[in-house]
Amino acid sequence: MSETNANRVVEQARDALATFVKNAPEGTKLPPERQLAQRLGVSRTTLRDGVSRLALLGLLEVRHGDGTYVRSPGVSQLVPLLRPLIEGRGTTLEELFELKRRLEPAVAAMAAGNCTDSQAAAMRTAIQREREEFGGAALPRRTSRKPTHRRQVHELMAEAAGDSLLVALVGLANELVAPYLVENLSSTQRRLALEQRSAVVEAIAAGEEEAAADAMELYLNSLARAIKGAAINTAAD
Numbered sequence: 115m116s117e118t119n120a121n122r123v124v125e126q127a128r129d130a131l132a133t134f135v136k137n138a139p140e141g142t143k144l145p146p147e148r149q150l151a152q153r154l155g156v157s158r159t160t161l162r163d164g165v166s167r168l169a170l171l172g173l174l175e176v177r178h179g180d181g182t183y184v185r186s187p188g189v190s191q192l193v194p195l196l197r198p199l200i201e202g203r204g205t206t207l208e209e210l211f212e213l214k215r216r217l218e219p220a221v222a223a224m225a226a227g228n229c230t231d232s233q234a235a236a237m238r239t240a241i242q243r244e245r246e247e248f249g250g251a252a253l254p255r256r257t258s259r260k261p262t263h264r265r266q267v268h269e270l271m272a273e274a275a276g277d278s279l280l281v282a283l284v285g286l287a288n289e290l291v292a293p294y295l296v297e298n299l300s301s302t303q304r305r306l307a308l309e310q311r312s313a314v315v316e317a318i319a320a321g322e323e324e325a326a327a328d329a330m331e332l333y334l335n336s337l338a339r340a341i342k343g344a345a346i347n348t349a350a351d
């Protein structure tokens with residue numbers, strides 16, 4: 115068999131495994147390796163390679179000593195897969211923020227349409243904790259503290275919006291942009307951003323999709339101006 119034909123056979127075997135996995139209910143335990151290889155008509159080596167690839171995609175979970183289980187990949191699995199693609203091509207802060215501005219209002223609207231009372235309460239708690247973190251005093255302009263509570267709010271919004279590629283892309287952009295915001299925005303700018311995020315949360319909690327999208331757009335526009343000003347100041351220094 116030629117190398118080309120051999121590669122085609124391997125790819126067909128991987129496709130057969132992927133089809134088998136996608137058609138199986140989440141939580142299904144795969145048959146023993148020898149049995150599954152025979153069933154799919156592939157070698158055990160090819161089967162192991164296919165399992166490894168599907169596990170990387172979040173479609174399978176390998177539990178050592180127990181077996182391999184079918185799973186549905188969520189946002190938490192998609193973000194690590196997308197990060198190397200974005201970081202590898204030298205994506206700029208401006209590009210990432212433009213991604214947020216185009217997509218995040220839609221995520222806020224989705225969250226407003228799906229948000230439960232418990233999710234709304236969790237978002238309000240996160241906002242209140244961030245207010246308490248300020249403690250009524252201005253924070254230093256530059257700090258190494260990670261924006262734990264702000265990111266928690268965004269994570270809760272994503273949870274309310276539901277798993278989707280749209281939510282995964284916004285989550286990735288938030289994760290990559292967050293360190294810059296902590297490092298470069300003033301305490302006044304961060305405090306304004308907090309109150310604007312609070313308005314987003316209240317619109318989501320009320321189930322007002324259009325208001326949530328509008329509030330998110332206002333927040334992002336204000337943040338964009340703050341980022342532009344910080345960039346100008348940095349260039350002047």
